[in-house]
Amino acid sequence: MKKKNTPNLPVKAKSTELITVSQEKVERKSDPLEINITEKLHHLKNKAEVRKYLPDILGRVLARIWIDSKFKDDFASEPQKTLEFNGVYLPEDMSIEFQKPNSDRPRIVVYEQRPNSKFKLRVLYLQLVMMAGR
Numbered sequence: 641m642k643k644k645n646t647p648n649l650p651v652k653a654k655s656t657e658l659i660t661v662s663q664e665k666v667e668r669k670s671d672p673l674e675i676n677i678t679e680k681l682h683h684l685k686n687k688a689e690v691r692k693y694l695p696d697i698l699g700r701v702l703a704r705i706w707i708d709s710k711f712k713d714d715f716a717s718e719p720q721k722t723l724e725f726n727g728v729y730l731p732e733d734m735s736i737e738f739q740k741p742n743s744d745r746p747r748i749v750v751y752e753q754r755p756n757s758k759f760k761l762r763v764l765y766l767q768l769v770m771m772a773g774r
Contacts, residue, residue: 677701677726684730687752690763697728698748698766705746706768716741719748734763745769 677700684690701723705712715722719736723729730736733754739747747767751760 677704677723678728681727682729684728684734686731687734687763690730690734690750694728694730694750695764695766697723698750701748702746702766702768712741735760 678697682693682697684693701715705715711722716738719738720730723736730750733752735751735753737749737751739749745767747765749765750763752763753760
């Protein structure tokens with residue numbers, strides 16, 4: 641694994657222990673066909689940031705799902721944890737669903753759910769649609 645030289649951020653671990661965490665993702669040697677979802681960590685803080693950055697990231701997720709069956713299985717079972725494992729963190733009031741995972745048109749939907757509310761509001765969705773022309 642190659643690691644970029646970047647300043648580390650302090651993170652409080654225990655009351656008396658201080659550790660540092662790198663801001664950059666660690667580069668892993670991988671399959672040349674593997675699509676990197678994001679090159680840096682994304683801690684999205686609000687709906688505006690989700691709408692600005694997440695469509696591009698989720699487009700890469702859909703592309704990777706198309707070619708990587710293990711990633712597809714991981715994402716289908718736990719989409720939010722899979723995003724976090726790959727460096728993308730959603731705000732606490734947002735959730736993500738992977739719909740139609742076994743179809744030719746898988747869909748990723750991002751919802752916002754306000755505290756003390758039963759209702760989810762759709763923020764955005766991306767769906768893979770393959771089109772051919774002549």
